[in-house]
Every structure is written in C-alpha cells, then in structure tokens.
Amino acid sequence: MSDHVHVIDQDRFEAEVLRSHEPVLLDFFSTECPPCEALAPKYEAVAGQFAGRARFFKIFRQGNRELAAKLGVTGSPTVLLFKDGREVGGRLSGDIKRSELRQAVEALVA
Amino acid sequence: MSERFDLIVVGAGPAGLAAAIYGARARLKTLVLDEGVPGGQVKTTHKVSNYPGFPEDIKGSELAAAFARQAERFGATIARSVEITAADLGGLAAPEKRFVLDDEREVVAPAAIIATGARPRPLGVEGEARFRGAGISYCATCDGAYFEGKDIHVVGGGNSAVEESLFLTQFARSVTIVHQFAEFQAEASIAEEALRHPKIRVLWRHEPRGFHGETSLAVMRVEDLAAHAVHDLPTDGVFVFVGMAPQADLVKGLVPLNAWGYVETGEDMSTPVPGLYVAGDLRAKRFRQITTAVADGTIAALAAQKYLRDRYPSRP
Numbered sequence A: 001m002s003d004h005v006h007v008i009d010q011d012r013f014e015a016e017v018l019r020s021h022e023p024v025l026l027d028f029f030s031t032e033c034p035p036c037e038a039l040a041p042k043y044e045a046v047a048g049q050f051a052g053r054a055r056f057f058k059i060f061r062q063g064n065r066e067l068a069a070k071l072g073v074t075g076s077p078t079v080l081l082f083k084d085g086r087e088v089g090g091r092l093s094g095d096i097k098r099s100e101l102r103q104a105v106e107a108l109v110a
Numbered sequence B: 001m002s003e004r005f006d007l008i009v010v011g012a013g014p015a016g017l018a019a020a021i022y023g024a025r026a027r028l029k030t031l032v033l034d035e036g037v038p039g040g041q042v043k044t045t046h047k048v049s050n051y052p053g054f055p056e057d058i059k060g061s062e063l064a065a066a067f068a069r070q071a072e073r074f075g076a077t078i079a080r081s082v083e084i085t086a087a088d089l090g091g092l093a094a095p096e097k098r099f100v101l102d103d104e105r106e107v108v109a110p111a112a113i114i115a116t117g118a119r120p121r122p123l124g125v126e127g128e129a130r131f132r133g134a135g136i137s138y139c140a141t142c143d144g145a146y147f148e149g150k151d152i153h154v155v156g157g158g159n160s161a162v163e164e165s166l167f168l169t170q171f172a173r174s175v176t177i178v179h180q181f182a183e184f185q186a187e188a189s190i191a192e193e194a195l196r197h198p199k200i201r202v203l204w205r206h207e208p209r210g211f212h213g214e215t216s217l218a219v220m221r222v223e224d225l226a227a228h229a230v231h232d233l234p235t236d237g238v239f240v241f242v243g244m245a246p247q248a249d250l251v252k253g254l255v256p257l258n259a260w261g262y263v264e265t266g267e268d269m270s271t272p273v274p275g276l277y278v279a280g281d282l283r284a285k286r287f288r289q290i291t292t293a294v295a296d297g298t299i300a301a302l303a304a305q306k307y308l309r310d311r312y313p314s315r316p
C-alpha cells in the first residue's frame, strides 16, 4: 500500500472515518473484481493529489460484511464520501473514471 | 513531448488484444490503452464454454489474463486504468492519431484501432441510478457474493442473463428471472439448465418499471405485460443483463454509425479516416462473441500493417 491510501477494518471505522477532521473517502473493494483492480491506481493517484486535504481509506468487503450491510453497500467497488462524521454526496460505484473521482473529491474538500 | 508508436489500440478486450498480438508480432511498436484492466467484457464473465481451444470451461478472468499475457509476450505495451482526456484521430490531410492520457501524457501513432466494445445497457427506469451499488448490479462476478442467502432478481433473458443467473445460484437463496418475453433468447443448453434449476424461477412477460427503498433497494416495481397490471416485488438485489450499448464516443462524427450507434466499417475494418480501424463489438455486425471480436481484431491489425507498409515504405 502507498503513503496516501490506507486499508482499514470495520473496527476502525468510527475512529478513522467518522471522527476524522479532514474529509474522508472509503472504498469498499472485493477480490475477483476487475473494476476494483481498475480503480486501485486511479484511487492512488487522486489520493496523492489531495494529500493533506482529504484522507483515503480502503476496506475489504469480504472481511467487513457487517459494516457493508449497515451502510447498504451491495457492490464493489463503491466509494463513500464523508465529512464531519456524516456521509455526504453521491456514492461512486462500478467503472469509475479518474476524472469523476477527482471531481467528487474537489467538491468534497471545497 | 509525445511518445511515438506505430499502432495504438484503444480497448483491451478480445478484439484489441488480438489486434495487439498481431501488431506486436509484425514488429509494430504497439500500445494498448484501456480505462480498466485488460479483458473487456470477458474479464467479468464467470465462465466461457464456447471459445475454441478450451474443451473444459475457462473462467473469463483467466481467458482475459491469457490474452493480455500473450500480447505482452510479443512486446505490446498495455496501459491500464488510463483515461483518454483528449483525442485527435486525424483526417485525410493529417493522418496522425494523438491521445492525451489523464491530462498528463501524450501518445501518437500513424495508425489506430478502436476496439472500445460495449458496456451493459441500463434499463432506464426510475430509481436505477440511485440504487446502483446499493442493490442494483451489472456484474455478477463482482457483486454476487454480497447476496449470500438472499432472494434476488435478474432482469433479462439472453445468454448473459441466463448464464449469470446460474452463477448467482451459488450465493443466493433464490433467483427470479424477470423477462419481457414468453421464452428465453439464450442458447437452448443453458436455457434448459436454468429452467431445471431448483433455485431459479421465471416471471415471463414482465418488465421492471421502477426501484424503491430507503438507503438500499427494497422493492422492484414490475409490469405484467399480459395482464397490464403493476406489482411491487420485495427484493434483496437486482442484476441487470438487458444487452449492451456501443462505446462510440471516440469516433462519433468521424465515422458512419448505424441506427443503434454501432460503427459501419469495411470488410477489412477500415473507416473513411485513413489509418483508423474499428474492431469488435463496437462494429455494426450480426453476432457479437469473443470469436468474432478476435477475428475483427486480427483483420484490423493485418489491414493496419498493410496500410503502414504502403504509406511508409521506408519503415521495416
């Protein structure tokens, strides 16, 4: 993993995501999921661009079913956006473009 | 500074990767661009049974990876997860093809093959966009495991819908196929398997009309086409396989499209733009399969090779 993207488990959700001072992105990913593989380098690149302004996390869905169910996530990849302890904005899912992700983060940190 | 290639292929599906194998073996400096990982539609197909050379079924993801490895073995470069943020495919006077990638890298070649294929077509009904990833999916291999023990629906009745329904039975408690016609369009062998399957039910002559729920999908509204009545079906999830939409954005306005948005090409995959070829599912043609896509890719690469030889005789 890189300097800018961190993998967490659901037991850290509250501390890392909900109590974060900066806006947060959370990407639910799975194995055997080509669109998840496709997103990984884009997520990295955008995380690098917004270093210090937003925090980027990934969470492995298979190991964190309860949180996925609680948040109503039923597909991978799904990127959720959080600010001040609450989910904001539309979720991104499926084939996600780098420009689309960047625009979503721009709006999130604005 | 732009990087120069002999041949740029857009789309690393079966058509693009077959073209890359032929291009690279002809010693053309070949670059393949894809916005995702290689394999196109094949990488998310759980099993392929009709591609010659594999007497046992092969997983789509394995076949996709094998196509890519073969192209790379001969020296083709595959650029994964890149977004084409600007493109100039040239015209009669200036035949160079130029692509800007992620606003930061420029690549150029005298010939290009566009093999951007097709992607799942949405149903276009109320609530669909809202519940995408929150109960609605277009990829069974990606999302099937989310529905362990659940009661789900599949919309469609062609090969993809029926094949993927069979795959989904390994996770779901029940799979109800919602199909607009009174029989499947799928191949007889898989249609029969689905009809015999204890977990699969079919709602013939029904069509989705809307999706509803709080945070995630809870209800699919369907119309019974025979009775002209609307019902609400409780559901844990819906997989949509109602055909594909061609990805012609790059070539729109440059090449002729048919009424459904597919590109009309010559028999050698050529277009009216010199050095520009179109191959695979993006083409106007009768049958869209892996075999027909790799055939198109082969022909496009051989035609491009001949074009480059004729136009630039000093090249190797």
Ligand SMILES: Cc1cc2nc3c(=O)[nH]c(=O)nc-3n(C[C@H](O)[C@H](O)[C@H](O)COP(=O)(O)OP(=O)(O)OC[C@H]3O[C@@H](n4cnc5c(N)ncnc54)[C@H](O)[C@@H]3O)c2cc1C
Pocket (backbone or CB within 6 Å): B010, B011, B012, B013, B014, B015, B016, B033, B034, B035, B036, B037, B038, B039, B040, B041, B042, B044, B045, B047, B048, B049, B050, B051, B082, B083, B084, B115, B116, B117, B118, B119, B159, B160, B163, B164, B247, B250, B279, B280, B281, B282, B288, B289, B290, B291, B293
């Ligand atoms: C669920 C399902 C099951 C199937 N099962 C079978 C089967 O069993 N047997 C069979 O023969 N066929 C099957 N098919 C059909 C077969 O997969 C297609 O005919 C074949 O993949 C078409 O190949 P292609 O290379 O033309 O396009 P695609 O496979 O669609 O590949 C196009 C590629 O281009 C990329 N791309 C698109 N736009 C851009 C862009 N702007 N920039 C960069 N890259 C781009 C995409 O990411 C993709 O990788 C199935 C299809 C589906 C959906």
